[in-house]
Amino acid sequence: MVSLFCAIGTPLMAAETVEFGSDESARYLSELRKLYLASNDREALLAHSNGLLDTYALRAGYQVGQANPQDFLYELSVATPGELRIREEVRGPGSGVAVRNRSLSVFGLDPYLHYQCPPQGPSCSISSPVDGLPLVVILRDPKGAEELAKALSFLIRNLQKG
Template identity: 35%
Template sequence: MAVSFESGRKLARGFILASMLVAGPASALAPEHEIKRLMLATEEAVATERWGEAGEYLNRLQAIEGKKPADYFFYRGRVMFQAAQLNEAQAALEAYVKQAGAEGAHYQEALGLITDVEKARAAKAAAPKTPNGETAKIAVIEPAGDQSMASLRQLYLTDTDREALTIHLNSLLDVAGWRADRAVVKLDRPADVEYRVDTAESTISIQEIRRSPDGRVVRKTSQMPVFGINPLVEWGCESAASSCWVYDPRDGSRLFQLSYNRDQAQDIAQTLGRLIRNLQAPNGS
C-alpha cells in the first residue's frame, strides 16, 4: 500500500486529465441510481488502479445530493492515499469505519490503510527537506508578514506582537468550536470541543475542552515547544466528518478539531503559524 509523494503529485495532476476523459453530459438518472452507477465505476477503476478516473468519479459522487454508501468513504480514502493527500485519506477512512462498523466489507483493509497513513505521515515528518523534495500539501498557510501587527496591537490594546497574536488566536478559536449538532447553535451554549492557547517563552500551551452530552467537561493541556518546528501550518476540511482540522506542525497529527468552516480554519492556521514564528524569533516580542 506504500505510495511515494512524487507519484502522489503525479496522481493529483492526473485527476485533472481524468476529469476531461470521463466527464460527460449530465446523467438523466435519478440521484439514487446515478450514485450506484458511479460507485460501480469507482470500484472498477480502483480495482484496475486507474486512480485518476476513480478520483473523478468520486468528485462527481460528492456533488450529488443524497446519502452516500459507506463504501464511498472507503474508496475516497484509498484514492486520497494514493495521491499522498494523507489528511483527507485519514478523514475518509475514519468516516468509513464509523459508518460501516466491524461488519463492513472493507473494515480490516480500512484499519490497515489508516495505519499506513500514519506511517506515511511519520516518514514525511522525518524525511530531510530539500528545495526539490518538498511534498505537495492540501492546504498550507504560510505565515503572513508583520504588516498587520500594528493594527492587531491596536485592536487588542496590547504592547507586544506576541500578546496580540495570542489574543487573536483565542478569539478565532472561540467562534470555531466544534459541535456534534451543527443544526443547533446557541450563543449561550458552548461548543462540544473548544481550545484555548497561552504562551510562555518558547512554548505554546494548548488547552482542549471537551463536553459530553451528559454535561461532563474534560480539560486536557499539552505543551508545544516551538524551536525546530516548521511554522507552515496545514489545515483541511472533510464534509463527511463535518469538521475542519488544523494539523500539528511537529508530526502532522490533528491538533484542533473545528467546525466545518474553511475560512475559519484558514485564519486559525495562519495565526498559529505567525505565533510560532514570533516565538522562534530571538527578538520576538
C-alpha cells in the same frame, strides 16, 4: 495531501499551508495590535487565536446526526519561552467533561501550519507541526480554518524568536 503556498485573499483547497511575505506580515501584525489594543505582537496573536478558537468552536449542536456529539473548546497560552500551551476541553453528552493540557515546544518546528476541511463531516482540523495529527479541531469553515492556521503560524514564528 495537497500543499499550496498562498498569499492573503487567495482561495485555498482542502489541505493547505499558509505562507506570507514580509510586508504582508508587518501589515497583518500591525492590524492585530491595533484591533486588540495589544502592546506587542505575541499578545495580539494570542488574543486573535483564542478569539478564533472561540468563534469557530466545534459544538455538539453542529454535529446533527453524529453518534456522540461533543463540544471541543480550546485556549492557548504561553507557558515558558518557546512553549505554546494548548488547553483542550471536550464536553460530552450530559455533564461529562474531559480537560487535557498539552505543551508544544516550538523550537525547530516548521511554523507554517496545514489545515484540512474534508467535504464530509462537521469539522476542520489544524495539523500539529510535530506529527501531523490534529492540533485543534474546529467547526467546518474553510475561511475560519485558513485564518486560524495563519494566526497560529505567526504565533509559532513569534515564539521561536524567544
